[in-house]
Amino acid sequence: MGQPAKKHAQREKQSKDSSSGSSSGSRDPTQRSAPKSIPRVDGNRDPNTHAVDYAKPNDLKNISEFLGLAGWYTARGIDLPDSLVHRPKNFNQYGKECGIMLNTFHVVKTPNIIVHQYDLNYTGDAKPEEYTKRVLLKKIWDSRAVKSALGESANLWIWDGNKLAWSGKKLDRDDTRITCDLDAEEGRAPNPNRRGNKHTMHLRWTRKIDFNHLQAFLNGQASWGNECIDTILFLDHLLREHPSRQYTQIKKNFFQRGEQRFDLGGGIEAFKGVFASLRPVLDDKFQKSLSVNVDVANGTFWRAQELTRAIGQVFNCSPPQFAAMFKNAQRAWKDSVLKKDLRRFKRVGVSTTHTKEPSQWTIDEFVNLDATQAMFPDPDDRRPGVDPRQLRQISVFDYFKQKYGITCLLGVPVVKMTKQIRKGPVYMPIDVLKIDQNQRYNIKLSDTQTSAMIKFAVTLPKDRWAAVQQGVRLLNWANDPYLQHYGLQINANAAKVKARILPSPNVHFGTGSKEPTIKPQDLIAGRWRLDGRKFAMNNKDRPIKAWGVCCIQGRGSPPPQAVEAFVQKFVQIYEGHGGLVSAHPQHGKKPWMGPGNLADGGELIQKVWNQTGNRYATQPNLLIFIVTDRNIDVYRRIKKSCDIRFGVASQVLQAKHVMSASPQYISNVCMKVNAKLGGATCVAKSQLIPKIAPKAASTPTMVVGADVSHPAPGAGSGEAASFAAITVSADPLFAKYWAEVQTNGNRVEMVTSANIDEHFGFMAKNWMQKIGQGRAPQRVLYIRDGVSEGMYAAVLAEEVRDMKECFKKIGCKDMPKFTVVIAGKRHHIRFFPDAGKGDRNNNPLPGTLVESGCTHPFEFDFYLCSHVAIKGTARPIHYQCILNEGEWGAAELQQFIFEHSYQYMRSTTPVSLHPAVYYAHLAADRARAHQNDNPVSSGKKESKADQESSTGSSSKNVEIAPLMAIQNARGLKDVMWYI
Template identity: 80%
Template structure:
C-alpha cells in the first residue's frame, strides 16, 4: 500500500526538521513539530480511490506494531528512509554532527556465552506453514443513509448482513475484514470495483416508514493488490527491503489469526474472553475474569530461523457487572439511594464543577438497556448525567407536540412506572429528531461484557492482584487452556488460507549471567554478599554497613510529627521506635550528631491534619527552635495510607522548606520491627546523600577491559500519563529524567516536570531545563569539567512507532544541551528502550528455577521471542515475590558508544543490585525505576492545589508531534522545589 508520494513526503518532512532547530526564535521550546496532515475520504459521497489504504496514521498499525521496527515505521509513514537489514550502519546527517540512523542496530553475530546454560520454555508458538495460495486485498468504503460511517457497530452490522454475505459468496468463500477499510478474499470478485447495497430495515422485517430516514447502505469494494507472501519471506531472509507490500502481508496475517476467535468470544484488542467465564468481584460494580491474549510477530525462533510466531498468554480483563444502573452507582459511591439523593442535592448548587458530576464520568460510554418494556430491550449508550431529576427534565409530549411533559409523568402515563425522584437523569449519546434523549436512571441496566476502562481504586487494585497473580505452574496451565480455546487446528479461516501454527511451545537455551560482587561499607560483618544470597535474590542488612553513608549530611536537627487521630501511636511507642531507629541506623554506618542538650533524641510532637500545610510549618519551626538551625530531616507518622495526606506533607517539605522527609505508618511504628527500621534506614540514608551497596562486575573487565576507564553517564527517563477515565483529558503527564550522580552509578539525581496532556516525548523545554541542569552538575562534580565520553540513555515504555521520535527529538535535544554547555566533542549516545508491557514469560525446566520455578536472577533470552534482525533481548534480573516473573524487554535503538552485547547485558543486570531501598535485585534498571518513583512523587508538587502562601505558577501549553492529545490542553508546571539546602542534590524521591 503506497504511502505519500516522494514530493508529498518531502514537503511534510521539511517543517518537521526545521522546527527541531536549535534557534530559540524558531519555536516555542515546549512545542514540537505538528503531526502530518493526512487526507481523509468523505464517507458521505462516492469515494474516489486515488490511492490504496494509507498507513501514515499510527493507529492504523497498532495491531502489528511489533513487526515494524524503525525502518518499517519510516516506510509506513512515507518517509524516504528505507530499511535493508544488510545496510544497518547507514546514517543520515541531520545537523550539528548529530546522525539519525536509517535502521536500528542489528543483532550481534554471536550470542552471549557467559554464565550457565538453562532450558527455558517460552509462551510462543511457531508458524509452521504460511499461505501458498493467492489472496486478494480490497479497499472498503461505506456510503448511504447514515450520517456517520465511523461507528464500528454500524459497519459490522452492514458487513454481516445477509445481503452482503450472499453477494460475497460466503460461506464457501471466507472473507476477512479488518472492521474498517480493508478486506481479504481467496477468490477474486468478477469486477475490480464492486458495489453491494443492502437495506437493513428490510432484512429485519420492518420496512422504512414514510418520512423516516432510510436504512440503505452501500459497500464499495475495490481490488487493490494480491497479497505478496514471497516478498514477506524475502524480507525475513534479509533479501528484500521494507515495503508496503510487507506491511499488507503482515496486516493480513494478523487479521486472519483473529477472525474466528473474534466471532466466538468477546474481543478486546488482542485478547479474547469467553462468555460465561467465572467472574471475580473486585468491588465498586466491577468484576474481572480471565481470557487469552494472542499476538502474531516475527521472531528469531528457537531453531534460529527468522520466522513468524504467536505469543499466547493469560489476559486479565476488568468489566462492568451486569446489573441495574442505580445499584452500580450505589456500589461506585458506596452509598444507599437516599444517601445518593442527598449527595446530588448538595452538588446541584455548582453542578458543573462538583465532584459528583466529575466522578459520574466513569459511566460515560457505558452501554445500557431499558428494563421497563416487557419482552423488549432498547440499547443505549450513556453520554452524561444532567443537573435535573425526572420531575424537572422535560421533552415534547408525543401526544401533543405543543406542550412539554416531564419524564416522570410520561413514564407513569405510558408504562405505569414510578421513577425515582431526586437523582440525576441520564442523557444518551443518541438523539431523536435532533433533540437530546433523557432516561430515568432506575429503568436502565448495564449490558454484559463491557470493559471497565477507568483506573481501579486501591481496594479494587488489591483484589485484582489477588485474582491475577498466579504461580508459573498455574500460569502455564492457563496458557495451554488459551491454546485450546484458540483451537488453531479447527479454525476455518486458518484452514481456508493455509496458515498452520505449532501447538507445542518453543523451547530455547537461555543463559544465567554471572552475578556481580555486591559490596557494603567497611566494618561490615560480611562486606560482600554470598553467592547463595545472589542466586536467591534476597539478603538481609543485619551486620552490614552502607557502602556510602551520610557523612556530608549527618542527622543534626530532626523532628518527628505524630498525626493525631484514631490509630495514632502513644508517645512512649514513638520514643521507643526512634531509640531503635538511631541504634539501627548507626549500626549500618549512618551518622547521627549528638546535641549538647538533647543528645540523639529528636523533637517529637503532635500534628493535626486540620491545620493543612501549617502543620508542617509548626513542625519545622519547633524543630528549628529546638536546635537553633534549620532542620535537615523530618519524620511524619500517619494513621493510614491516605495518598492525599502523604502528598500534602511532601508538598510542604519539598516546596516550602526543602527538607528531607520520611512518612511512616502508625502500625509499623508500634510494632517497631528491626527489619522495617532497616528498610527505613536505607531510604533515609539515600535522602541524606548515601547509598546502600555497590555492585562490581566480575564479567565486564574481561569482555570490555577499557570500559571502566571511559567516563560514562547513565540517564533514565519515563513519561507517566494520567489514568484513563474521569478528567484524564485535562490532567497532566509527567516527564521524569534521572542522571547517575557518582562513578559507581549507585546514586541518581532526578528532575521532574509536567509534560502536557498525554504527550509521550519529553518536551524540548524539559530536556533543556532539567536534563541540562543535571548534565552541568555531572560535568562539574564527576567529569572534572569535561562531558562524559558516552551516555547510556535508558528510556521507559515507548512503542516501536515512537523509536524514531526518541532519536529525532529527545536524543537530539540532549546533544543540544551538551553543545550549549560548550562541549566541543559531544558524547556518544547508546539508547535502550526498556519495555514491561509485553506478554513473554519464561518457564524454566523443572528444578532449574527458584522455589516457585520462576527463572533465576540474570536469566537472559536472545532467541525464540526476539526480533529477527534487531539487537534486543529479554532479561529477568529479579526474583518474583509472588506470581510469575515478568522479564524486561530491552531494545537497543542506537549504539554510538559501541557497547558490546555482553557488556550492555551485564551492565543492566548488575545494576539491578544497586537499588538503594531494597535488599533484592530489581526487575528494571534503577535509572528507569527511579524515574518512575520521581514522577509519582512529583504529583505532590502540582500547583493546582498550592500550600498556604504558595504561589501558582503560570501555565505552560506543551505539545508534541508524538503525543496522543489532539488538542491544546493548558497544563500548569510543577511548583519549584526549595533547593537552598541542596535537596535536589540527593535522592529526594526515594
C-alpha cells in the same frame, strides 16, 4: 527505498531546522518538540497503492511489536537511518546455559494462495458521521444482501471492522457496489417520520497480498516494504477473525462468555481470557520465522446488573442517600464531585427493562434534572407537519407513568443517551436501565479494587502455564475454519530455547561490615539481609543533626513512649549500618518529638519546622512524620510542604510499623533516610565487564533514565497532567541518581524540548562540574521507559536531539556518544524454566537472558529477568537498543543492565528494571505532590500542528500548569529526595 520529492524536501528542512536553531530556553511545559520527527505521508500518492494511511500513529497499533524500528520507518515513508542497530552476529556466551519454555508458538505454514485486498466506503440514508460507527458498519457487513453478493459461506471473507476486507476470490469487478435495506431484512415497516435504513457498501480492489515478499524479508533477501506491512495486517486479522466471532474481543484479548467472574467491588468484576499476537522471531539457529505469542488476559468489566444497583455499589449508598448526594450537588452541578464521578458511566451500554423487547442505548452523561424536570416532545403528539420543537412537551416522569404505568424514582438524575430522536436529546430514568454484559471497565481501579485485582491476576508459573495451554485450546487453531481456508498452520507445542543465566556481580557494602559482600547463593536466590552490614556510602556530608519527629494525632496514633522507643531503635540501627547521627551538647541524639494536628493544614509542617529549629538553633535537615493510615492526600500534603516550602529531607512512617518497631522495617527506613542524606546502600562491582570491555571503567559514562507517566483513563483525565521524569547518575559507580520532574502537557508522550533543556540541562551541567571535572561524558547510556514501538523513531529525532543540544549549550566541543535503550514492561512474553532449573516457584533465576524464540529477527533486542518474583509469574523486561553511537558490545550492555539491578537503593533484592528508570518512576510519582493547587496558564496553547504531532497529544487545547519548584537552598536536589 525511494521517497517522493516532497518527503525529501521535508527531511532537508528538518535537518536545517535542527542544526541551525536551539531548543527554547523558556519554561513552557506544554511546548512541543520541533521539528516533528515523522513527516506526513504524501497526500498526492496513488490511491490504488495502499488502502491504509500508515502515517497515522494508531493505524498499525495491532501489529506494533511485529514491525520493529525499520518497519515503522518504512510505514511512515522515511528512509532507514544509517544508525539503525542490527542484531549482533552471536548470542551471549557468558554464564550458564538454561532451557526455557516460552509462551510462543511457531507458525508451521503460511498461506500460499492469492489473497485480494479491498478498500471499503459507505453511503446511504445515514448521516456521514454515522458511517464511522462500528455498530452500523457491522450490521451492513452482516446483512443478507452483502453476504450473498460476496459469495459467503463458500468464500470466507476477512473484515477489519472498518475500511479493509480480504478475500481468497476476486470479485468480477474491481469496483463493486452492494446495497442493503436493514429495515426490510429485519422485517420493519417503513416509518414516514424518520429516515430510511438503506446503505450502500462500495468495495474497491486495491492489491494482491504478497506472501512471497514477507518470506523474502524473513530470509534476508528483501528489505522492508509496504507489501510486508499489508501482508502482516492481513495475517493479524486472519488470526483474530474466528475467535472474535466466538468470544468477547478487546483488541488482542478474547474473553469466553460464561467464564467465572471475580467480584472486585464497586460494581466491577474481573475474569480471565486469552491474549494472542503474531510476530516475527529468531530461533536458536538464527532462523527467522513467524510466531504467535499466547498469554493470559485479565479483564475488568462492569457487572451486568440494574443501573440503580451499579450506582449504589459505585458510591456505596442506598437510593435515598444517592438522592441526597444529588440534591447537594445540584447547587453547583457543573463543578460538583458527583458529576465528575458519574463520568465513569460515559459510553457504557445499557438495555431497557420496561419494554417487551429490550432496546439498547449508550450513556452519554447524567444531567442536572430528575424525572419530573427532564422534558421532551411527546411522541404521542402526532400532528402532521408540525416542527418537532413545537410539539407538546412532557416530562420523563409523566411519560413513563402514562405509557408504561411505571413510577420513576424521584430526586435522582436522569441519563442522557448518545443517540438523539427528532434532533432532540433522549432522557431515560435510571430505574429502567440495565448494564449490558461483558463491557470493559477501563477507568483506574480504587486501592481496594487494585488489591483484589492483584490477588485475582497473580498466579504461580505452573498455574499460568496451565492457563496458557487452556488459551491455546480455546483458540483451537487446528479447527479454525478461516485458518484452514487460507492455509495458515500454527504449532500447538510451545517454543523452547536456550537461555543464559548471566554471572552475578560482587555486591559490596561499607568498611567494617561483618560480611562486606553477599554470598553467591544469596545473589542467585535474589535476597539478602542488611544485618551486620554498613552502607557502602554513608551520610558523612549530611549527618543527622537537627531533626524532628511529628506524630499525627488520630485513631491509631502511637503513644509518646512507643515513638520514643522507635526513635532509640532507629538511631541504634542507623548507626549500626554506618549512618551518622550528631550528638547535640544538650539533647544528645534525641530529636524533637511532638504531636501534629491535620486540622492545622499547611501550618502543621511550619510548626514542626519551627519547633525543631528552635530546639537546635539551626535549620532542620530531617523531619519524620508518623501517620495513622495510607491516605495519599495526607502524604502529599506533607511532602509538598517539606519539598517546596522548606527544602528539607522527610520520611513518612505508618503508626502500626512504629509500634511494632521491627528491626527489619527500621533497616528499610534507614536505607531510604541514608539515600535522602546523600548515601548509598551498596555497590555492584563487575567481575565480567573488565574482561570483555577493558576500557569501560576508564571511559567517562553518564547513565540517564526517563519516563513519562500519564493520568489514568477516566473522569478528568483529559485535563490532567502527564509527568516527565529524568534521572542522571550522580557518581562514577552509578549508585546515586539526581532526578528532575516536570509536567509534560496532557498525554504528550515525548519529553518536551523545554523540559529537556531546563531539567536535563541542569543535571548535565552538574555532572560535568562534580563528576566530569569540567568535561562532558564520552558515553551517555539513555534508558527510556514506557514508549510504544511506533514512538522509537521520535525518541531519537526529538529527545536525543534535544539532549545533544543541551551539551552544545553547555559548551561541549566533543559531543558524547549516545546509546539508547528502550525498556518495555507491557508485553506478554513469559519464561518457564526446565524443572529444577528455576527458583522454588520455578520462576527464572536472576540474570536469565533470552535472545531467541521471541526476539526480533534483525534488530538488537533481548528479554532479561534480573529479579526474583515475590509472588506470581516473573515478568522479564524487554530491552531494545535503537542507537549505539557509544559502541557498547552486546554482552557488555546486557551485563551492565543486569548488574545494576543489584544496587537499587531501597531494596535488599535485585530489581526487575534498571534503577535509572525505576528512580524515574519513583520521582514522577513523588512529584505529584508538587502540583499547583491553583493552576495558572502555563503559557502558549498547542497549535493545530502541535496537536497533529507524531508524539501524541490530547485532542483539544489543554493548559497544564508547571509544578511548584523544589526549595533547593539546602541542596535537596543534590540527593535522592524522591526515594
